[in-house]
Amino acid sequence: xxxxxxxxxxxxxxxxxxxxxxxxxxxxxxxxxxxxxxxxxxxxxxxxxxxxxxxxxxxxxxxxxxxxxxxxxxxxxxxxxxxxxxxxxxxxxxxxxxxxxxxxxxxxxxxxxxxxxxxxxxxxxxxxxxxxxxxxxxxxxxxxxxxxxxxxxxxxxxxxxxxxxxxxxxxxxxxxxxxxxxxxxxxxxxxxxxxxxxxxxxxxxxxxxxxxxxxxxxxxxxxxxxxxxxxxxxxxxxxxxxxxxxxxxxxxxxxxxxxxxxxxxxxxxxxxxxxxxxxxxxxxxxxxxxxxxxxxxxxxxxxxxxxxxxxxxxxxxxxxxxxxxxxxxxxxxxxxxxxxxxxxxxxxxxxxxxxxxxxxxxxxxxxxxxxxxxxxxxxxxxxxxxxxxxxxxxxxxxxxxxxxxxxxxxxxxxxxxxxxxxxxxxxxxxxxxxxxxxxxxxxxxxxxxxxxxxxxxxxxxxxxxxxxxxxxxxxxxxxxxxxxxxxxxxxxxxxxxxxxxxxxxxxxxxxxxxxxxxxxxxxxxxxxxxxxxx
Amino acid sequence: xxxxxxxxxxxxxxxxxxxxxxxxxxxxxxxxxxxxxxxxxxxxxxxxxxxxxxxxxxxxxxxxxxxxxxxxxxxxxxxxxxxxxxxxxxxxxxxxxxxxxxxxxxxxxxxxxxxxxxxxxxxxxxxxxxxxxxxxxxxxxxxxxxxxxxxxxxxxxxxxxxxxxxxxxxxxxxxxxxxxxxxxxxxxxxxxxxxxxxxxxxxxxxxxxxxxxxxxxxxxxxxxxxxxxxxxxxxxxxxxxxxxxxxxxxxxxxxxxxxxxxxxxxxxxxxxxxxxxxxxxxxxxxxxxxxxxxxxxxxxxxxxxxxxxxxxxxxxxxxxxxxxxxxxxxxxxxxxxxxxxxxxxxxxxxxxxxxxxxxxxxxxxxxxxxxxxxxxxxxxxxxxxxxxxxxxxxxxxxxxxxxxxxxxxxxxxx
Numbered sequence: 001x002x003x004x005x006x007x008x009x010x011x012x013x014x015x016x017x018x019x020x021x022x023x024x025x026x027x028x029x030x031x032x033x034x035x036x037x038x039x040x041x042x043x044x045x046x047x048x049x050x051x052x053x054x055x056x057x058x059x060x061x062x063x064x065x066x067x068x069x070x071x072x073x074x075x076x077x078x079x080x081x082x083x084x085x086x087x088x089x090x091x092x093x094x095x096x097x098x099x100x101x102x103x104x105x106x107x108x109x110x111x112x113x114x115x116x117x118x119x120x121x122x123x124x125x126x127x128x129x130x131x132x133x134x135x136x137x138x139x140x141x142x143x144x145x146x147x148x149x150x151x152x153x154x155x156x157x158x159x160x161x162x163x164x165x166x167x168x169x170x171x172x173x174x175x176x177x178x179x180x181x182x183x184x185x186x187x188x189x190x191x192x193x194x195x196x197x198x199x200x201x202x203x204x205x206x207x208x209x210x211x212x213x214x215x216x217x218x219x220x221x222x223x224x225x226x227x228x229x230x231x232x233x234x235x236x237x238x239x240x241x242x243x244x245x246x247x248x249x250x251x252x253x254x255x256x257x258x259x260x261x262x263x264x265x266x267x268x269x270x271x272x273x274x275x276x277x278x279x280x281x282x283x284x285x286x287x288x289x290x291x292x293x294x295x296x297x298x299x300x301x302x303x304x305x306x307x308x309x310x311x312x313x314x315x316x317x318x319x320x321x322x323x324x325x326x327x328x329x330x331x332x333x334x335x336x337x338x339x340x341x342x343x344x345x346x347x348x349x350x351x352x353x354x355x356x357x358x359x360x361x362x363x364x365x366x367x368x369x370x371x372x373x374x375x376x377x378x379x380x381x382x383x384x385x386x387x388x389x390x391x392x393x394x395x396x397x398x399x400x401x402x403x404x405x406x407x408x409x410x411x412x413x414x415x416x417x418x419x420x421x422x423x424x425x426x427x428x429x430x431x432x433x434x435x436x437x438x439x440x441x442x443x444x445x446x447x448x449x450x451x452x453x454x455x456x457x458x459x460x461x462x463x464x465x466x467x468x469x470x471x472x473x474x475x476x477x478x479x480x481x482x483x484x485x486x487x488x489x490x491x492x493x494x495x496x497x498x499x500x501x502x503x504x505x506x507x508x509x510x511x512x513x514x515x516x517x518x519x520x521x522x523x524x525x526x527x528x529x530x531x532x533x534x
Numbered sequence: 535x536x537x538x539x540x541x542x543x544x545x546x547x548x549x550x551x552x553x554x555x556x557x558x559x560x561x562x563x564x565x566x567x568x569x570x571x572x573x574x575x576x577x578x579x580x581x582x583x584x585x586x587x588x589x590x591x592x593x594x595x596x597x598x599x600x601x602x603x604x605x606x607x608x609x610x611x612x613x614x615x616x617x618x619x620x621x622x623x624x625x626x627x628x629x630x631x632x633x634x635x636x637x638x639x640x641x642x643x644x645x646x647x648x649x650x651x652x653x654x655x656x657x658x659x660x661x662x663x664x665x666x667x668x669x670x671x672x673x674x675x676x677x678x679x680x681x682x683x684x685x686x687x688x689x690x691x692x693x694x695x696x697x698x699x700x701x702x703x704x705x706x707x708x709x710x711x712x713x714x715x716x717x718x719x720x721x722x723x724x725x726x727x728x729x730x731x732x733x734x735x736x737x738x739x740x741x742x743x744x745x746x747x748x749x750x751x752x753x754x755x756x757x758x759x760x761x762x763x764x765x766x767x768x769x770x771x772x773x774x775x776x777x778x779x780x781x782x783x784x785x786x787x788x789x790x791x792x793x794x795x796x797x798x799x800x801x802x803x804x805x806x807x808x809x810x811x812x813x814x815x816x817x818x819x820x821x822x823x824x825x826x827x828x829x830x831x832x833x834x835x836x837x838x839x840x841x842x843x844x845x846x847x848x849x850x851x852x853x854x855x856x857x858x859x860x861x862x863x864x865x866x867x868x869x870x871x872x873x874x875x876x877x878x879x880x881x882x883x884x885x886x887x888x889x890x891x892x893x894x895x896x897x898x899x900x901x902x903x904x905x906x907x908x909x910x911x912x913x914x915x916x917x918x919x920x921x922x923x924x925x926x927x928x929x930x931x932x933x934x935x936x937x938x939x940x941x942x943x944x945x946x947x948x
């Protein structure tokens with residue numbers, strides 16, 4: 001068994017965990033981050049991509065609204081490259097309570113969320129696809145945020161401060177030293193070996209899974225209700241501004257333009273298991289119908305993909321679990337020394353992607369307090385590393401880069417403009433055999449054809465770059481085909497089905513991938529490698 | 535405008551029906567939304583590849599299949615018609631040199647290195663028949679991103695074959711990193727030195743006794759000539775392996791057929807979407823076609839509907855689960871209340887078999903087996919009961935049903 005020693009072990013590689021890692025590393029702690037799968041595979045990677053202005057919470061949850069607008073300003077400064085400054089609109093549709101708008105404005109004023117009413121004609125000029133029957137429109141500083149990019153920027157920043165990251169390291173058990181948590185044993189999924197990580201302090205940032213992790217640590221009863229939210233991505237920027245229904249938060253009342261798509265979200269239904277989030281035809285239909293309220297015709301637009309995420313809703317006694325939207329979205333910090341007499345462990349959950357940095361700060365503050373050290377958080381001040389840290393993300397940036405390398409590089413994923421150079425670099429950097437890991441870095445296969453063309457190419461390149469044997473490459477190919485299928489299957493009608501059948505045509509009809517010489521990846525000790533001729 | 539027959543759809547089934555009708559001396563117009571699914575297929579003629587075990591002899595396996603699946607198109611079409619249709623196709627494809635038979639499937643490598651069963655292959659592909667265990671050199675082009683010879687070779691080696699791989703630097707556009715298959719094909723057609731450079735580079739790498747597998751981009755218009763010349767210059771057998779669309783070998787077939795139709799006096803109108811029909815007393819007088827500017831009616835005595843399945847847009851699944859046939863609103867068989875799709879991408883999906891139910895003459899019929907329009911005939915991927923990609927049966931169904939529809943129309947009109 002490999003042994004690692006660190007001061008701070010962070011469990012959970014979503015935005016919160018990555019933020020905690022960075023915060024701790026910047027305060028001079030030796031820190032390590034583990035996740036059971038890849039970073040950003042959980043709730044952070046499954047949200048609609050909204051950087052809240054706070055407007056959504058202005059009436060219902062003023063605390064959250066204040067947190068959001070403060071963090072919105074900070075993230076625009078430190079993570080500019082991860083954010084597209086789309087701006088946001090709240091609009092009163094015919095289906096909305098017309099009285100809400102005045103309460104909304106008052107709520108924004110009370111919580112410091114900048115809000116400006118504009119004429120309906122002006123709103124329609126800015127967003128011509130908006131429902132022309134809206135009666136009022138308000139501008140707020142919403143934006144869209146690339147969750148994966150944000151996570152990786154935090155990770156890179158933390159690594160610059162000496163932190164280590166271990167994706168695909170599920171926690172097998174929590175180490176205890178008397179009444180203290182002393183780290184964890186994780187399994188390295190790539191080698192199958194156990195790794196013992198000895199840590200002075202452990203921070204549980206596992207979001208919707210936080211109750212389970214706390215159980216494992218011997219601190220039972222931390223109840224985190226997973227709230228399932230489904231989202232559908234449309235294949236176009238149907239709007240270029242975040243548009244919200246000006247109404248008490250409900251289902252399907254936000255459309256977020258992010259990268260090349262528009263995402264409608266979301267629902268909220270309590271579920272038992274954050275790993276089991278089935279999507280029903282009724283939910284899809286309701287979401288599409290809701291989209292029509294904001295953007296008429298939304299339901300007949302070409303849809304790309306549907307997915308569900310599990311919100312971590314920390315349960316207090318005031319709200320019944322039946323309607324999870326009534327539970328505070330505010331962050332939840334559990335100091336297990338106080339709660340359970342268990343030292344060396346803090347749970348940070350609840351919250352939302354927009355407040356991930358604040359959550360991290362609060363968690364590391366609590367850790368410092370327990371450790372009796374005083375070190376101030378600097379995450380709000382230092383800009384995250386990136387290629388263009390001064391500016392916001394611009395939709396045309398990939399095309400601009402592609403135009404510069406048009407004759408020098410191959411376009412592997414035409415939909416998302418991923419070049420061979422970028423792909424090879426990502427494969428090398430991530431050291432992975434998993435194309436889905438690459439997808440979260442490059443958006444490979446996320447466009448209209450959902451991988452129909454790029455999956456074969458990327459597999460061929462992965463095979464050559466990573467020196468995979470045939471079966472390992474086949475496994476990567478099939479796994480990615482299946483991963484893409486999972487997200488289109490519930491929305492297979494109309495042109496989505498047509499595209500899926502074209503992809504079948506390629507994978508089954510042309511390539512016959514279901515019959516390629518089989519065997520588990522790497523199962524044979526001595527795979528025969530074909531000779532390559534120079 | 536009046537003609538004897540309007541064929542709606544320009545894929546393999548529509549082209550087959552149209553050409554067969556022209557050969558009978560009928561006046562034919564083909565209206566097609568686009569260029570047809572020939573541009574997606576690998577250029578092989580798959581009759582039956584898996585049931586789900588690999589099929590060695592399509593002849594006996596088709597017979598077994600129709601015994602257990604009376605709703606399968608082959609049950610209507612029959613082996614005798616199938617055989618006649620393949621002979622007809624081979625003849626029509628002319629110098630592309632298709633060979634093979636219903637008696638035994640060839641086993642050709644796919645671009646990932648699966649051993650893909652198929653009944654007929656053009657001369658430029660037949661040399662890849664893996665049943666003969668050729669020693670293989672698989673060669674890609676550096677500038678072509680749609681072919682990965684090392685990956686392919688690994689899988690074939692794993693399957694017990696002897697295979698090496700190489701990547702050729704020769705390019706039709708030196709200095710450009712990304713050159714697609716069609717440009718490679720056009721450069722080989724035009725020659726201008728590319729054939730020679732390619733042959734030289736290849737000749738230096740091939741070892742005696744090896745067969746060379748290249749991506750299927752060896753010329754479009756002059757494919758047979760390009761292939762023969764490369765073999766002669768390299769001094770080794772060469773065969774093509776189909777890869778991602780647009781498919782050069784599929785386009786060759788399309789061009790042959792389109793040219794033969796032109797020569798036979800048929801008109802082809804591409805970019806025309808059939809959107810409805812003028813009907814009278816259980817017959818169709820005209821199909822209504824929308825082109826860029828207007829709707830117009832094409833009158834005829836008989837109509838072939840070959841607009842394809844879900845992939846080509848002949849059928850559409852609506853939100854809510856209803857399947858529609860988009861031109862005539864014909865009843866669709868095999869639709870279901872339960873789940874249309876399996877959880878696994880590569881599992882059999884119940885919806886795959888949805889399509890038009892037909893009688894022996896390929897008239898679409900309703901749920902009671904009653905003919906909907908007595909002068910409409912359906913052919914190709916829109917027929918119910920098959921799972922073309924899983925079974926590797928799509929080309930056989932398209933050609934045989936195209937021939938059957940044409941023959942039935944001939945019987946009616948001549």
